Amino acid sequence: MNEIIKKPKKLHRPKPYLLQSEWEDGSIYTIKIQTFRDKCPCAECSGEAMPSIDGQNRFFAGLNTMKPGKYELKSLKAVGNYGVQPAWGDGHDAGLYTWDILLDIFVANNLTQEEIDELDKKSANATKN
């Protein structure tokens, strides 16, 4: 069914906390930067077993350590013609989001206009304080 790999026409940040994608079929999705980070597909974030020095597998899922800059998107680098690799404020940059992973994340977490308005309000309040 999905023989044609969909690619985003545009990927940008309308707000520091939002990531928006526009696809070739004209669909537009907006998600939180935070969601984008939480869905990082790398082995460490997605909780695949990581072999450690002592030979035991450790699972990192759910550890969810909060480091400063975790949700601060530093850069978004295109990888070949098949995906993007973000670099985060906490130094994490192992996540490679292929176009199909990216589309899945956007479709599953697309914000409604109300939710976007709500986030706008929150961030306006945050800067006031």
Ligand SMILES: [Zn+2]
């Ligand atoms: Zn990751």
